[in-house]
Amino acid sequence: MIVIPTRLKSTRFENKILCDIFGVPMFIATANVAKKVDDVLIAVDDEKVLKIANDYGFKAVMTKTTHESGTDRINEAVSKMGLKDSEVIINLQADEPFFEGLNLTKFKEFAMEQILNQDAFMASAYKYIEKSEADNPNLVKVVVDENSTALYFSRSKIPFDREPYNDYKGHIGIYAYSVKTLMEFCDFSQSKLEKTEKLEQLRALSNGKKISMLKMESKSIGIDTKEDLEKALKVFKKVNND
Structure with a gap:
C-alpha cells in the first residue's frame, strides 16, 4: 500500500499541497501517480483536504495535526486500517507530483525484497546530483556504504570535499517499511x-537501524518552496507539450 501523508500548514510553504x-491539487496529482502502482491511502490533517481526497475517489483518513513527521502521521493512519504486521507500506510525499510511475514501480519491487527478507529496517532512494546542487539545504544529501546502506543524511554538503569529489547523492523522499517496523x-x-x-x-539511524538505498535516475522535483513550484511547472509543462 502507498500512503501519502498530507500536512496542510507546511512551515516553508503553507497550503502547498493544494x-x-x-x-488538480498537488496531493491529488501525486495520488494519481501512485494509484497506477498500488492501493493508495491519503493521511490528512484537515477536513477540507479529506473532502477533496474523497471527491477525487481516494480513500483517506483523518490524523492529528500535532505529528512531528510524515512517518508518524502514516503510522496513525495505518493503525486505523487493521493491516497485517508484514504489510509493506510505501511513504510517498504529497509534494512529489512529478515522481515517475516507473521509478515508483521499481522502488516497490526493491522495498518488497528488502523489507520482506528482513534485509533492512527501512528502504529509501537517492540520485546523483551536480556538485553545485550539494550546497542547497532544501536538497537533502545522503552518503552510503559499498552496499548502498545509508550512513548519514544531511542538509549540509556531505562529504566535505577536502579532495576532489563528484559523487554527491541527493536523497529522494520516498520510504518503505513493514507495518511492524513502522x-x-x-x-x-x-x-x-x-531535531x-x-x-x-x-x-x-540514531537507533542503529539499517536503511537500504536504491539508486534512481529521476527528473522529479520535490516541492519545498514556491520557487520549486515555479521551476517544476515550467520544466514539466515543456515536457508535456513536447
Whole structure:
C-alpha cells in the first residue's frame, strides 16, 4: 500500500499541497501517480483536504495535526486500517507530483525484497546530483556504504570535499517499511540529530537501524518552496507539450 501523508500548514510553504498542478491539487496529482502502482491511502490533517481526497475517489483518513513527521502521521493512519504486521507500506510525499510511475514501480519491487527478507529496517532512494546542487539545504544529501546502506543524511554538503569529489547523492523522499517496523520506528523518541536537521530518517539511524538505498535516475522535483513550484511547472509543462 502507498500512503501519502498530507500536512496542510507546511512551515516553508503553507497550503502547498493544494497548489494547482495542471488542473488538480498537488496531493491529488501525486495520488494519481501512485494509484497506477498500488492501493493508495491519503493521511490528512484537515477536513477540507479529506473532502477533496474523497471527491477525487481516494480513500483517506483523518490524523492529528500535532505529528512531528510524515512517518508518524502514516503510522496513525495505518493503525486505523487493521493491516497485517508484514504489510509493506510505501511513504510517498504529497509534494512529489512529478515522481515517475516507473521509478515508483521499481522502488516497490526493491522495498518488497528488502523489507520482506528482513534485509533492512527501512528502504529509501537517492540520485546523483551536480556538485553545485550539494550546497542547497532544501536538497537533502545522503552518503552510503559499498552496499548502498545509508550512513548519514544531511542538509549540509556531505562529504566535505577536502579532495576532489563528484559523487554527491541527493536523497529522494520516498520510504518503505513493514507495518511492524513502522510501529517500531514511531516508538523511538525523536533523536537529537533528527531535531537538529529536521530529517525524520535520522531517527532510524540514531537507533542503529539499517536503511537500504536504491539508486534512481529521476527528473522529479520535490516541492519545498514556491520557487520549486515555479521551476517544476515550467520544466514539466515543456515536457508535456513536447
